Amino acid sequence: MGYSKKICDNVRQKLYEMRVKSCEELERKKKLFFSRFPEACEIEKKLALIAIDSARSVLSGSNAKEELESLRKRSISLRNSLSKILKSVNLPEDYLELKHNCEKCKDEGFVDGVMCDCMKEIMKKESYGELNSISPLELSSFETFSLDYYPETSETGGHSPKDRMKLIFDFCKKYSENFSKKSPNLIMVGNPGLGKTHLSLAIASEIINRGYGVIYISAPNMVTKLEKEKFQNYGRDSEGSEKHFIDCDLLIIDDLGTEYSNAFSNSAVYNIVNSRIMMAKPTIISTNLTMKELEKNYSPRMVSRIIGNNIRLEFLGLDIRQKKLKNSLNQ
Numbered sequence: 001m002g003y004s005k006k007i008c009d010n011v012r013q014k015l016y017e018m019r020v021k022s023c024e025e026l027e028r029k030k031k032l033f034f035s036r037f038p039e040a041c042e043i044e045k046k047l048a049l050i051a052i053d054s055a056r057s058v059l060s061g062s063n064a065k066e067e068l069e070s071l072r073k074r075s076i077s078l079r080n081s082l083s084k085i086l087k088s089v090n091l092p093e094d095y096l097e098l099k100h101n102c103e104k105c106k107d108e109g110f111v112d113g114v115m116c117d118c119m120k121e122i123m124k125k126e127s128y129g130e131l132n133s134i135s136p137l138e139l140s141s142f143e144t145f146s147l148d149y150y151p152e153t154s155e156t157g158g159h160s161p162k163d164r165m166k167l168i169f170d171f172c173k174k175y176s177e178n179f180s181k182k183s184p185n186l187i188m189v190g191n192p193g194l195g196k197t198h199l200s201l202a203i204a205s206e207i208i209n210r211g212y213g214v215i216y217i218s219a220p221n222m223v224t225k226l227e228k229e230k231f232q233n234y235g236r237d238s239e240g241s242e243k244h245f246i247d248c249d250l251l252i253i254d255d256l257g258t259e260y261s262n263a264f265s266n267s268a269v270y271n272i273v274n275s276r277i278m279m280a281k282p283t284i285i286s287t288n289l290t291m292k293e294l295e296k297n298y299s300p301r302m303v304s305r306i307i308g309n310n311i312r313l314e315f316l317g318l319d320i321r322q323k324k325l326k327n328s329l330n331q
Contacts, residue, residue, distance in 0.1 A: 007126045011109070014122060018100070018107045026098050033096065043082045044096070050075050127244050128213050132204075140201035142173050149320035161317035165195065168313050172199045176206035181249050181281070187306060188286040190315025196286040200252050203284065212249040219269065220259040226268045242268075246275045249282075256287040261297050270302045277309050285310065 034041035050071050057067040083093050100107045105116035147169065150162040159167075175183065188196040204216040217225075222245065229240040245251055251272070259265050276283045285306065287294065295303045 007123065007130060010126050011119065011122050014126075015107050015109050015119070022098055022100055022107065026096070030096060033091075037085050040082055040085050040096075043078050043085075047075060047078050047082075050078070124213060124244070124247075127241075128215050128248060132208075132214070132216055140198045141205060142169070142176075142199075142202045145169060145195065145198055145202065150317040159316070164314070164316045168315065169199065171313065172203055176203045179203075179207050179210065179212065179250070179282075181212075183250075183282040185277070185282055185310040186284045186313060187310040188284070188313045188315060189290070190288070190317075191319065192288050193319030194315040194317050195320060196315055197254055200254060200284055200286050204250070204252050207250055213247075214250045214252065215245060215248045216252040216254065217245075218254045218258070219256045222253060222272075223259040223265045223268060227264060230264075242272065245272045246279070246281075250284065251276060251281070252284040252286075254286050256285050257289040257294060257297050266298055266302075270298065273302065274305055277305060283310075 030041075030044075034044075054068060054071050057071065082096075086093055086095055102116060102118035105111045105118060107118075109116055109119035147162055147165055150160075150165045152160050152162045154160040175186070188200060190196060201216065204214050208214045222241075225241050226245075229242075253269075253273075256269070259269075273283060273285075289297070291303060291307060294306070
């Protein structure tokens with residue numbers, strides 16, 4: 001699939017930095033090792049000279065076979081001597097060799113002109129990062145979530161909002177701790193200002209820190225991006241962000257139902273949600289709408305798919321944003 005020039009440039013820079021870091025790490029190890037074993041440094045210099053002599057011998061053409069065999073034997077003898085020194089201090093034989101993050105492509109990104117799997121993975125992560133850049137991922141965590149804003153008594157006689165939110169908080173925290181690519185889908189339902197965005201952001205941050213590919217995006221931003229790419233790439237073969245939304249390890253769609261509703265948006269949202277259900281990829285949806293209100297925005301088929309394939313978390317309480325604002329004004 002196609003990637004923007006910015007992403008390609010970022011990935012090339014990352015690969016370059018990986019190569020530089022590997023070289024710097026090797027030089028650090030050599031400097032330390034050779035300061036303790038100067039004879040090892042002499043061996044490495046001799047091996048370097050043998051490599052040069054081998055190249056000259058090939059170019060000269062005369063008696064190249066005999067000379068190369070002699071140089072090969074000298075090289076083996078020197079390497080055996082170096083190996084003994086390394087073994088004497090319990091270091092592996094390849095301790096003084098250059099190590100790469102990906103030995104397949106040597107952190108170049110390509111193998112025989114074909115993009116390496118490691119580069120594809122970095123490309124995906126960069127794309128996820130670009131999609132997540134418009135989301136306030138750093139602003140919410142489980143540590144900053146407070147239950148103090150939720151009423152301790154229930155008007156209906158059931159669970160109090162505080163008790164319910166404690167159960168939801170514990171569930172979300174455990175969900176992030178035990179997350180796998182086969183985790184269940186969630187839908188967070190409730191009025192605005194009850195903590196749905198906060199907890200979904202907290203989940204996203206935790207799972208990203210564990211190395212998974214997570215995309216967090218509001219429904220309006222997702223639809224706008226898909227629509228923009230559709231018309232920009234009209235007539236061209238480009239999967240764009242839609243493929244990332246479908247393929248990522250976890251997709252979090254915030255504020256479902258607040259996007260402008262039309263045939264394109266409804267179809268785009270349904271395709272992504274349904275594709276992920278079919279592929280058994282976890283999705284978290286948050287919405288201020290009830291199931292009946294969602295049916296007015298979308299087809300009964302889509303709402304049925306969501307109800308049948310998502311664990312529903314019902315948020316209770318009053319708008320805590322208003323309470324926080326009131327508290328800040330009274331301080």
